[in-house]
Amino acid sequence: MSETLSTATDNTSNSGPSGITGASILLDKVTKHYPGQDSPAVDGLTLEIPAGKIVMLVGPSGCGKTTTLKMINRLIEPTEGRIVLDDDDVTDINGDNLRRRIGYVIQAGGLFPHMSVATNIGIVPKMLGWSKEKIAARVDELLELVSLDPAQYRDRFPKELSGGQQQRVGVARALAADPPVLLMDEPFGAVDPITRQRLQDELLNIQAELQKTIVCVTHDFDEAVKLGDWIAIFTDGAQLVQYDTPERILANPANEFVENFIGSGAGLKQLTLTRVNEVDLAEAVVANSGDLASDVLSRLDDARHDHAVIVDQKNRPIQWLTRRQLTRIDRVSDDRDAKLPVVGDRATLNDALDTMLVSSAGAALVTGKRDTFLGVINVETVMDAIGRAHTHARSAHSSGRPVGVNTGTLQAVESQGGTVDDDDPSLSAAGSGQ
Ligand SMILES: Nc1ncnc2c1ncn2[C@@H]1O[C@H](COP(=O)(O)OP(=O)(O)OP(=O)(O)O)[C@@H](O)[C@H]1O
Ligand SMILES: [Mg+2]
Known part of the structure; x- marks a missing residue:
């Protein structure tokens, strides 16, 4: 190729x-x-x-x-x-x-x-x-x-x-x-x-x-x-x-x-000028399709998180499951949720906010090259970034x-x-x- x-x-x-x-x-x-x-x-x-x-x-x-x-x-x-x-x-x-x-x-x-x-x-x-x-x-x-x-x-x-x-x-x-x-x-x-x-x-x-x-x-x-x-x-x-x-x-x-x-x-200048890849992303509990739901739940307990990100073999997010959803299943399926709130890491914070607003989690999954999973962006991250954004001028420009x-x-x-x-x-x- x-x-x-x-x-x-x-x-x-x-x-x-x-x-x-x-x-x-x-x-x-x-x-x-x-x-x-x-x-x-x-x-x-x-x-x-x-x-x-x-x-x-x-x-x-x-x-x-x-x-x-x-x-x-x-x-x-x-x-x-x-x-x-x-x-x-x-x-x-x-x-x-x-x-x-x-x-x-x-x-x-x-x-x-x-x-x-x-x-x-x-x-x-x-x-x-x-x-x-x-x-x-x-x-x-x-x-x-x-x-x-x-x-x-x-x-x-x-x-x-x-x-x-x-x-x-x-x-x-x-x-x-x-x-x-x-x-x-x-x-x-x-x-x-x-x-x-x-x-x-x-x-x-x-x-x-x-x-x-x-x-x-x-x-x-x-x-x-x-x-x-x-x-x-x-x-x-x-x-x-x-x-x-x-x-x-x-x-x-x-x-x-x-x-x-x-x-x-x-x-919205600052939101438009700042990219998702310029802010610190929140960590997430990541699991694969086929994993035992009980294992994923105990990892959520350990991390004190409420959501688990499910990725496919190429590390692309396919589902974002709540504890409640996990308690209802044995194993994580390989279904793809077409409505996942996803933003690319080059998206602007403005885009990220748009995506979060339509997401029930009030947050969005961030993906990088070829849609691979990088982390989670939430409203707090965005607010934080707006405060500090002016120090992060894009060097390429x-x-x-x-x-x-x-x-x-x-x-x-x-x-x-x-x-x-x-x-x-x-x-x-x-x-x-x-
Ligand atoms: N084939 C043509 N013959 C005569 N006038 C033309 C022709 N094509 C475009 N024009 C005129 O040239 C001007 C510029 O047109 P152009 O298509 O480049 O505009 P544009 O900025 O792309 O507009 P839009 O945002 O609406 O697509 C316009 O006034 C248009 O009417
Ligand atoms: Mg035109």
Whole structure:
């Protein structure tokens, strides 16, 4: 399996010693003027997207987010400007070839309804001429990655999946040929809040493993804060109002437009900025299916706990049993409780609170990589953390700022040089003027 992955990596992306497999993206003074429209949908946008980061594009409806995103893989051809991947100017290369190097995820997965899950995921590898065996192995590997059991799901059709599952398959499909860049257009817009939260957590886990460059459009500022290393806030014409880390945008909104956009989210700032993996989790009594209920009960006595977490062979939580439930059974079954209150360790405290509120235990189970059990988070833990949260700034976000600017209308961003041409007068003005 890992061989499949590394072969694919060799074909399509540069995996450096740092583990980053993503490519940097530069939109260089890009304009899109749709025929028959008075003003451009995207107006002279320069945006530098660092390799291996998640950049969120947010802004009001019609401001040009989708147009910007689709110009990166040239599903929409720019009227002017250049698109550069790593050091490669891809503005004029064959668009189909380019799109094989870039994964694309749209709302509700955008799966082909008449194709099975496996066929959907294998589309690009098939176009690339991979062998059947290699494609089959890759499909299973990706289904595991997005937490779908391959045996159960590979032969299903999209209509036999829930919205969240379709979305997972959409992500798996986009990752199939291990592209360095992943574009996502409101990928989690169509699912309920709890499913959305899980999909977000999953994306963060996948990203921690793969370190792609991800550009993701959203309407939801909380989602942008949760997922983004960087957030680009646009107004009409894809005018960049602010391009910075979530922390700096929340601490220092560039203007009233951004303040309004942040809206009620700002009140929950600390909860949104702090991750479950930054707080101390409570320990739990953990048991396996097949264990004698009386043994588990005596372990609960010893630990003075009221609940036992049951995990499967891969250490994934499947049940959370009370003493009373345990007294009614002989042995712990291997049933899976579909309603377990679970949050990923990269979830925000805000997500964790949401999950706790619907949980009868007033707490939630925390899972890490590939859904393995890590501990329990409860309301006290969250309250504690809020008090101390400001000391736990996310270190990954403390680095320098990439460049983003529109020609002619310089916004509150700073130039750090980098891959952008320092001779460009608009950029040096942005660097010195703000
Ligand atoms: N094919 C097209 N022809 C003409 N105008 C278009 C076309 N596609 C988009 N537009 C216009 O370009 C502007 C930007 O559209 P875009 O789809 O990029 O917005 P968006 O920010 O993604 O909006 P939403 O949040 O609603 O998805 C809008 O005014 C839209 O009406
Ligand atoms: Mg859109």
